[in-house]
Amino acid sequence: MGNIESRPLAKNEIVNGYEIVGRIGTGSFADVYKAVKSSKTVALKRFKKMTLHVPDVLVEIESLKIAAHRNVVQYLERFADENTIYVVMEYCDFGHIEEYILSQKPNIKVRMGFIQDIASGIAHLHGLKISHRDVKPANILVDSRCVAKLADFGLAKILSKTEGMKSLEEMYMESMAGTYVYMAPEVPKGHYNAQADIFSMGIVFCGILDEEVKESIEKELVGLKMHMVEGYTYTVPAKVGAFMQRLITQMLQEDYHLRPKAQEISKKLMQHGQKPKDVNLKSFKLLAAGMSACLGVEVRPPGEAPSSSQLKIKLNDLFHLTKPVVLNESNPQSSKSKAVDETMIVHDVSDIDILFRSVGGSTGKAKISKKASLLEMRRLVASQTKLPVDSLELYYRSWRVDDDQSIDKQGISQGAVIHVHSVKNDKGTVHYEMDNDLLDPSFNFDFTEIDDGDKEFIRGGHQYQRPCGWFRHALKVKGQHSDDIWLGGPGIRTHSTAGEWPVSYHGSKMTRDNIPIQSCAGSAGGIITTPSLQTVAEKYAEEFEFEGNTYQIALQNRINPDPGHMLNISGDEAADYWLSPKEDPSHPTNVHDVRPYGILIRKINN
Known part of the structure; x- marks a missing residue:
């Protein structure tokens, strides 16, 4: 030629x-x-x-x-x-999707149909280990039946045979490819995977839903700003609708680990398009879906995990698998790890604390440099778990990590939780099962139809806001500690009893990064909670979709009121926050000063 x-x-x-x-x-x-x-x-x-x-x-x-x-x-x-x-x-009669929308002005049903089509197409490509790498309106066509179709695979990447044992998400690309307006923030760094398609798809979704949003988000250059401006985030306009606002916000996360995978997006969109099923707040499947959304791993009800699975979600995991629970930045002067030889890991000012959950349910904490390789982290974890280093598979959230990459390139940051498996899982998915001893249904309570009005309840000397409007799944906590005094006396009451601990609430989005804390003096880390369930519901409770409905999930806890175990922390807003710094993931009973005793779920309007 x-x-x-x-x-x-x-x-x-x-x-x-x-x-x-x-x-x-x-x-x-x-x-x-x-x-x-x-x-x-x-x-x-x-x-x-x-x-x-x-x-x-x-x-x-x-x-x-x-x-x-x-x-x-x-x-x-x-x-x-x-x-x-x-x-x-x-040949697609209507041409590019942008041309169709401008000329036809379709209603929301047609627009959502396009969005489902695109998500389904990307999920199919990713299932075949193909990354498109240039998802944008010009590469999406509309046929005579108003079906949206992905086109122009000139920048596509197919997983090679030599890479075939890896999942698509483990295949990293180095060449900067794509269109700036739709480019994910990691692409200019020359280290990215198929999740870059998810980011691009989120920008495209905004444009499909509203022409004004399309114009503003394209001018914003969201991905490039995230790459260049530390701390920059984009707020998806509410006019795209509550459901799509939540979904697109997840898709436009700077950390690709936090973006949903294509199959998850397609599934959520299909469920959203279905007629909502009757709400059953007592459902274990609903509870498992909520826990999955919080923890970033797939949680299944008791008895529904693969027979080979030994991984159980236990009581002490409810905080340890959220991100992050370690609040302090490490002191570089004390960065040497006692678990391994000093020459094995090169420490610098970017040392971070990681938590790990190992096979058999034990948890631990380690310090390592962000510049260290995952192989070095594997050795560190192996030394603490007493397991052979070559038998371990490490996962960050639901992602299996690659030994050849450094920790910072994997997006692992302060307080991250690393899942440690002893059995290789080529599917790249972490399956957990709710432990049979996690829940105690005999103490469940339905607050959904209760309104306490101005009535005051006191627990542990502090005012207690009952979870009105929520359903509480009781956790099996009686007899789990030296005594049950911390729970107080039985029955519905408005007063405290001797030795009782105050009630607090925790949402999985509660971190020092998104709570405007002015001072956290004397804290070495821990868990932030608040006595205000309303604050958690408005800002920090995870929202998730299940069978056509939208729900929130939060934890109800008791916290140790003894001096030094419950710190009041000041913020820039009119809300009380408590920090419980004595959390110790290496101790057999794990959480000492924060004891969750209920998982709260409620349906919210779409």
């Missing part, structure tokens, strides 16, 4: 039996024509300067060939002449 700039094809010109109707698109690497053969209308893509781009062309063709799906443009055939390669694809 010659390295020749291809001349434009003329109207009515015949190419391999295809009659050219007209050019419908042009780019740096190819022109796209509308053509007809045997009364069938097709899109004919003609590549330019082939000797420079043959590898990219072959990847694009291979992606189209293997990606047959309702929401991917259909590949028909390819052929070549002396100058270039042609790819024949289905």
Whole structure:
């Protein structure tokens, strides 16, 4: 093939039996024509300067060939002449999705249908280990049935055979590819994976839902700002709707570990589109879905995890698997790890504390440099868990981490929880099961129809706000400590009893980063809670979708009121926060000064 700039094809010109109707698109690497053969209308893509781009062309063709799906443009055939390669694809009558929206002004039902189509297409590609890498409106077409289809795989990446034992999310790419407006913040760093598609898709969703939001978010250059401006976040406008605002916010997380995977997004959108099922707040499946949303791992009800699973969610995990629970930045002067030889890890001012949950349910804490490799962290964890280093699989949230990468490139930060498995799991998914001894249904209480009004309740000398409007799943706490005095006397009462601990609430989003703490003097770390359930519900409780409805989940706790065990921390807002700094994940009973005794769930309006 010659390295020749291809001349434009003329109207009515015949190419391999295809009659050219007209050019419908042009780019740096190819022109796209509308053509007809045997009364069938097709899109004919003609590549330019082939000797420079043959590898990219072959990847694009291979992606189209293997990606047959309702929401991917259909590949028909390819052929070549002396100058270039042609790819024949289905013709989409309405063109790019942006053109369709501007001309047709579709209603919200049609727009949500497009969003479901795109999510389904990306989930399908990721399932085939294909990363699109250039998700944007210009690469999404609409056919005659108003079905959205992914197109233009010129920048796609297919997992190679040598990488085939890894999941798509473990395949990291280094070349900076994509379109700036839709680019994820990690792409300019030259270290990213398929979750970059999720970020791009979130920007696209904003544009589909509202033209004004599209204009503003494209001007914002959200991903590049996150890359360049420390602490920058983008607030998704409320006008896109509460459900989509929550979903897109998750998709636009700077840390790709926190973004939902494509399959999860597609599932959420399908559930949202279904008629909501009857609410059963007592459901273990609902409770497991809420815990999964908080902990970043898949939690299943008792008896529903894979038979090979030995991983149980126990009482002491309810705080230790949230992120983060360690509040202090490490002191670089005390950064040497006693668990391993000093020469094994190079420490610097970026030392962080990590928590790990090992096989068998034990938890621990370790200090390591953010610049250390995951192999070094594996050795550190192995030394503390007393397990062979070559038998361990490490996961951050639901992601298996790669030994060849450094901790900071994996997005692991202060207070992160590392899951330690002794059995390899090629699916890249962490499954936990609720322990049979976690819950005590005999003490469940339904507060959903209760309104206490101005009535005051006191627990441990502090005013207690009962969880009115919520359903409480009771945790099995009686007899778990040296005594049960901390729970107070039985029955519904408005007063405290001797030795009783105050009540507090915790949402999984409560961290020092999002609570405007002015001073936290004397604290070495711990867990932040508040006596105000209203504050938790408004700002910190995790929201999740289940069977067409939206719910919130929070923890109800008792905290140790003894001096030094319950610190009042001041903030810039009119809310009380308590810090319980004596949390010790290495102790057999784990949480000392914060004792969760109920998991709260309530349905909220979509």
